[in-house]
Amino acid sequence: MRILGRLAAEDPAQLAISCAGETITRAELAARSNRLARAFETLGVRYGDFVTIGLPNSIDFFVTVLACWKLGAVPQPLSPRLPAAERAAIVELADSALVVGADPADHPGRTCVAADFQPDPVLADGPLPEVVSPAWKASTSGGSTGRPKLIVAGAAAKGTPALAAAIARMRSADSQLVAGPLYHNSPLTASITGLLVGQHLVLLPRFDAHRALTAIAEHRIGWVQLVPTMMLRMLRLIEESPGAYDLSSLRALWHGASACPPWLKEAWITLLGAEKVFEMYGGTESQAATLITGPEWLTHRGSVGRAALGEIVVLDADGKKAPAGEIGEIYLRGPAGAPPSYHYLGAEARKRDDWESLGDLGWLDAEGYLYLSDRRTDLIIAGGANIYPAEVEAALDAHPLVLSSVVVGLPDTDLGQRVHALVQARPGLTVDDLLQHLGEHLVRYKVPRSVEFIDEPLRDDAGKVRRGEMRDAAIARMTNVLGEQMLGIQEISDRLEIQELIVAYATAIDSRDYDALDEVFEDGAPIDYRAFGGIATTFPEVKEWLRQSMAQYPAFQHLMVNPQIRVDGDRATGRVMCLNSMALPVGAGSGEPPVALLGMWYTDEYVRTPRGWRISRRGQQRSWVQGLDLPTAPTLI
Template sequence: MSADPSAPPGLSELHGDAAAEPQSIGRIIAALAAQAPDRPSLSCAGVSITRHQLEHQSNRLARAYAELGVGVGDFVSIALPNSIEFYLAAVATWKLGAVPQPLSYRLPIPERQAIVELAEPRLIVGVDQTVHPDRTCVPKGFSPDAGLSSEPLPDAVSPAWKAPTSGGSTGRPKLIVAGQPGTFPPVPGAAFGITSGGVQLVTGPLYHSSPFGMSSLGLFSGQHLVVLPKFDPVAALDAITTYQVTWLNLVPTMMVRMLRAIEAEPERFDLATLDVVWHMAAPCPAWVKEAWIDLLGPDKVLEMYGGSENQALTVITGTEWLAHRGSVGKAVLGEIAVFDVDGKPAPAGELGEIFMRSAEPMYRYVGAEVRRVNGWESIGDLGWMDDDGYLYLSDRRTDLIISGGANIYPAEIEAVLSAHPKVDSCAVVGLPDDDLGQRVHALVEVSSEAAEDEILGYVAERLVRYKVPRMVEFVDTPLRDDAGKLRRSALRDAAVERMRRKAMNSRHEFMSDQWLMVLRTLFEERAGDTTEVLGTGSITLAEHFTDAPTPSGEDGWYVTVRNGAVVEFRRGESPVEADFTQRGRFADAARLAETPSAESADAVALEREVRPGVDLHALAAVGEIFADVHDEMARRTTHHASRNDSQEDK
């Protein structure tokens, strides 16, 4: 690394050696194969291919794609998992002058269809033709005709070297089409510490911009790419040791899990070959950053901040970070500024919204409009700058929690939670609250058993009271996606729904217990009135109404009576507050008992529902009991809800 911490190697030129003549990606791959044909190019899941094999296999695959209609400027959607096959598809696309458009292979069909309709790709790779019958598709594992030539193709240049997708804060898909064509100077990754002959471990999913972009630069620079099919901390550390990895790109969640694995088996892993470790994509808790600096040394740990659109980028070295703890650095590409709510530059230390701009267009959207104000763009982050011009992140503007009038930033609470030794991952969201507007709610994934009081106590020792979550919800599913990003709005919506269902179930459990108590009391008081109807054996009340509907088609409430006493009260699978339809039929029984009419449609219907031999007067007596129970339950339910509200306030 550079002796000057403010100028990491190559960061002044983010596109490699500007003086060198750029070449097409196809020619770069061919030149690397000619220089060292037997050097490994790609390894994944125990399989490797050389530079020579990459060159010749991608040539044959490109010809197969060309026969399917792919040409210069066409989008090729690649919906493949991390694999050698993914890179072969991308290189074949570049060699035809087309544009690779990575897609998550896990997308549900409707979601993928929305992106396909937006991109209108000439070819979809990794999808069966029957799934998108109106598009040209080749499945995972597609192999070109062996008779196709593997010789070099005519040179072609992609007008845009990549076009990843993004849902962003709107949730609507869009393509981010790179402004740079498919040409690069020699060793284009030098700006990021990527060196020819080095070894890069690819940890993230290739359908995300950073893993795809950084690994592609490594490929063009002559690195050996070691690709994890899926991130696993132990597998990553073993790969570093086995392949003598020199260059690594992580997100904070990966960093935390790798630290835990190292703590568990400190003698197992050898990280001595690592020269450069980048982290990006999400705020990094200070304790995690410091642990990695202690592990590798400050000159090897670097952080980058920016959007997928690359309007601007900041970089900070570990040495700089120790002097400006918490900062993400200074701009090394484009311009970055912080503006207040009035759109004016915010003074040093004052929180505002982060804006970026570039001297030349770095991208274009498909499916969205670029929003600029005097050339400035916002990606929705909040932060501030210090007196030295170093940028600090606070949180996403849309993630801000306002509770009781106080602004609460989830990232601050998450940083504290993630430092707990049992916490693997966490997310903090704001849930609706009648009193406070929003209340702080923590979702926590733990590595070993932990109690809510333990987690809350840990946070309370480190943060002011109003920032301490009102509740910790333990989860057993990953909170972050494969790229380490939180989809906070989806987590918030799911948490709201779970809380709603929990409250409903709690109320139904209470009502079931209370109904049983009241029913038992009233049936015992009026045993003489009900024995004639319900008999002395065990009978479920629902049997008296074989076809009786229930409200909104849901299951109703049922009572079982044995020897004239209520022994069970339950409801069906679908929660309902009461079976008012059944109660109404009791009322019908009472009315028809007083004014019977054999011709009445109601009478005919009721007779079909009532068990043969049951006296309508006696049945009406049961209905009176249910009426009394309903009135009593209305009183008890109101009292229960009021008591719960007061306990929640405490």
């Protein structure tokens, strides 16, 4: 707050923010936020309290954030378009002292004010006693999991923005275009940093490609942060009207938030010059981050850069460092000795030792440059093959008539899942044209089995997508069309969860993580593995037997296919084919180990538990064996 006071004193008439024809100077911003802070204080807001802010992009949003800081409170922004039930869950989690932009009827027992709330003009607008909020923000997350969580910043609302501004190539003389929704971390962080170094913020109420391009020329924008969705929409307009938009004032274009298709980034490098295009990868948690310049990217095409803050590693399923070029899960940790950069409310970090994961998959090259694949939870497994939606979406978006796309996995009785594409397109695009285009860019098994054209944007203004909701909606639409021929959403969800359970079993065995089987089997579940000379007993005794018996084999892999699952309330039965390839033990100096192949069926019973579906009984049906002598055994258990 001291910095904003100094800026207001140095040049009170300097424009601080412009938005939709409204402007506010530095002096006016200081006075309005002072008065609003006093109003919040009369409403009961105190030091350390969370204040939930459900406001659209506006000058009022910034006034509200500053008012919170001036009381030592923690601003907790969220989307003003959230359903009341989802917002209520977040407010309860934060135990908010005040909810701004909400109907009191939606939050019984909470103090709420409307989006157009104005403080009593008799309240003073002079400076307040200086106080420092213990956390400068508390961001909301959890849309992809359905369970809200708060990511509370580890940094207090103090300090100098000079270092962050220098890393981001910000200059105080620049105007900054704020194109994304302020309830998302990146637009909020970038705009606050710009405000604190004295930039004039040009704020879009909502992203619109034409308005963004027009604002760059009108306000001589020097610094902008975009997401690939915005970059694509703006590029399409530039291509439609060459020379219509003046981008000559831009000094720095930053992008992040989601993987950028290489062809799209290359187009922007051609437009602006490589020295003006920058990319950063990291999370709201801020443990670590990568950075890459345009010239670097041209020699490491597709990379998001090397670690510029903290450390980044890619780990395989066993928690070991993956070799260069091998896809694994990305883990981050902060600089040695640094205090925690955040803490969660409503969630626990996904950790391996002191490394934390944000759920992304990717790989590192030999020079330490990071490349993103996709979200771990978005992975589609079709017929045993891993398909990354981001790769398919990049190919879809490369078609000149595609405005945006989202790829989801739909249940399939043959493949387990099939690739389904949701596409927002310009008039004239047909499914045949699109599939022909995809056939030139993707291997056949990655090409969507079905395509659905959607009239509305598929991603929000920050480029985010609620993939689970879109998948459920696509299933519901198909149910409406095909009626009783389609399964209900609950049964589809149950079947997919059971299929994931089957995959979890194979993953645990193949990675020798036998303790992970505790999340697969119900305790005491009878298991009969005598079809291949094994034992018949209960879990967890079988776990220890597997741990010992499988240790003699140098390597093995279980391919689980053709699941046949029947759900009946909280119980289910299933039959799944397994191909087990095993490297057999050999003596010293005997050369490459021989390989045995085992074909079988698992016959299962499942039960729904408070922790999800679990296998409650398992048997084996022996199909065939190659390369291994086994005693005669029952063929059906």
